[in-house]
Amino acid sequence: MATLTIRMPDNKHNRLKALAQYRHISINKLVEKLSTQALADVDSQVRFRALAAHGNVANGLELLNKFDDHFSKG
Numbered sequence: 218m219a220t221l222t223i224r225m226p227d228n229k230h231n232r233l234k235a236l237a238q239y240r241h242i243s244i245n246k247l248v249e250k251l252s253t254q255a256l257a258d259v260d261s262q263v264r265f266r267a268l269a270a271h272g273n274v275a276n277g278l279e280l281l282n283k284f285d286d287h288f289s290k291g
Contacts, residue, residue, distance in 0.1 A: 237247040269277070 233247060234244055237244045240247065242250075
């Protein structure tokens with residue numbers, strides 16, 4: 218496992234510390250969870266862009282219209 222040292226403004230550190238305390242976890246665990254979320258977000262974007270590059274625009278728009286129709290009726 219790697220060790221990472223970061224520098225940040227005191228106010229941001231204090232806010233992260235408070236958030237970690239609120240969630241009953243260490244700052245280390247909080248930063249690990251936040252970085253996991255950030256990486257998952259990037260991975261999703263990359264996968265979406267790769268699929269979109271090989272997709273069919275007409276089919277995609279049709280699916281979006283169905284989605285919109287379904288949720289606008291609620």
